[in-house]
Amino acid sequence: MYDVEITRPLTLEAALRLLEEAPDGQVLAGGQTLIPTLKQRLAAPELLVSLGRIEDLRGVSHQPGMLVIGAATTHATVARDAAEAYPALAALAGGIGDPAVRNRGTIGGSLANNDPAACYPAAVLASGATIVTSAREIAAEEFFDGLFTTALDEGEIITAVRVPVPRAAAYLKFAQPASRFALAGVFVAVFDAGVRVAVTGAGDDGVFRWEEAEAALDRRFDPEALAPLALDEDAIMGDIHAGPAYRAHLVKLLTRRAVDELLRNAAPGALRG
Amino acid sequence: MTTISMQVNGKAVSGNVEGRTLLVGFLRDHLGLTGTHVGCDTSQCGACVVHVDGLAVKACTMFAAEAEGAEVTTIEGMAEPGAPLGPIQQAFQDHHGLQCGFCTPGMVMSAAALLREVPRPSEAQVRDYLEGNLCRCTGYHNIVRAILAAAETRGPQGEAQA
Numbered sequence: 001m002y003d004v005e006i007t008r009p010l011t012l013e014a015a016l017r018l019l020e021e022a023p024d025g026q027v028l029a030g031g032q033t034l035i036p037t038l039k040q041r042l043a044a045p046e047l048l049v050s051l052g053r054i055e056d057l058r059g060v061s062h063q064p065g066m067l068v069i070g071a072a073t074t075h076a077t078v079a080r081d082a083a084e085a086y087p088a089l090a091a092l093a094g095g096i097g098d099p100a101v102r103n104r105g106t107i108g109g110s111l112a113n114n115d116p117a118a119c120y121p122a123a124v125l126a127s128g129a130t131i132v133t134s135a136r137e138i139a140a141e142e143f144f145d146g147l148f149t150t151a152l153d154e155g156e157i158i159t160a161v162r163v164p165v166p167r168a169a170a171y172l173k174f175a176q177p178a179s180r181f182a183l184a185g186v187f188v189a190v191f192d193a194g195v196r197v198a199v200t201g202a203g204d205d206g207v208f209r210w211e212e213a214e215a216a217l218d219r220r221f222d223p224e225a226l227a228p229l230a231l232d233e234d235a236i237m238g239d240i241h242a243g244p245a246y247r248a249h250l251v252k253l254l255t256r257r258a259v260d261e262l263l264r265n266a267a268p269g270a271l272r273g
Numbered sequence: 274m275t276t277i278s279m280q281v282n283g284k285a286v287s288g289n290v291e292g293r294t295l296l297v298g299f300l301r302d303h304l305g306l307t308g309t310h311v312g313c314d315t316s317q318c319g320a321c322v323v324h325v326d327g328l329a330v331k332a333c334t335m336f337a338a339e340a341e342g343a344e345v346t347t348i349e350g351m352a353e354p355g356a357p358l359g360p361i362q363q364a365f366q367d368h369h370g371l372q373c374g375f376c377t378p379g380m381v382m383s384a385a386a387l388l389r390e391v392p393r394p395s396e397a398q399v400r401d402y403l404e405g406n407l408c409r410c411t412g413y414h415n416i417v418r419a420i421l422a423a424a425e426t427r428g429p430q431g432e433a434q435a
Contacts, residue, residue: 006292006338035334036315052339098405103328
């Protein structure tokens, strides 16, 4: 890796100022993607501005119907502290990478990176979450902008994620056996206003909502309601691990299984309007 | 260059490092603690797992500067030189939980982190927790046996020092 200066400010204001003064600066969150990227010399920032000492960016706070998760909260902390309020989100966080990676990697870092096979984007999109930044609030629908691309501006830092808690939810992923990233992952969330289905790992343009599935499940919350549906394979990603047809098949299968799991496990009444 | 200070295995240490110096490089090259291994250098294999403020991390995927002020425990901190092995280390020996031994420091540190969190894990929990530790020799069975045995021999509280 090229040498780089690391600075560890104590406040968000100081971090923003440092980024403004160093046009070639880069935010360092948990580093679990950024450090491997730097090792491969795929990026060469002159300054890394660590968020590691900014207390305000950490922790899960419980509000009525909602979790507010600090951007620098690790996956391990979300897995533990969201377990009661939002079990599907906690389970998703507890399935990212491995235990040591989960002790460093953060929700804000994952969202800002927007890896097309990352888990968090599916949860955030299916939950209709709001990404709070140093400058504004961005709805999940507006935030993800294609592979590794987001609505964030230069020097803008995610500070928190506001996640509405659904009545019931399930996340299923089919892990790529080597990387453990999602070859396909489906998050199904049941809200008063309807069912939301978000898909990661499979979209040619990154995470997406499968609106046909949402409409079908709104009419009848049953795996069989998905039977007539087919994803447009032209919009599905293909690589050496799995072609578009296989990924499309996985998405449908995982959605069916998620619905099935909810029908078996959700609290009585949670799935009815 | 930056001066960093931290506690490593209970001792105050400091050193001058570049920004790009990784925690594993600081431990091995600056402090001579070569028990922490670099296997893949891509955060896959877990040979470099150490504890930072009580949490297992991959020392090849954390900057040394980020450990400023932290308490770090490495495999060298799991038993005093010349003293008997800790219960996890002893269980690895008793149950043939290693062959070449390259992955063992990381395995032991991951096992210690697991047993602190879950003093009496099931076999499935042990296997799940070792997701990020690769072993090319043993096929894992004896590693899992060793960790389950260590859980039996340790105190009911699962004391921090293994």
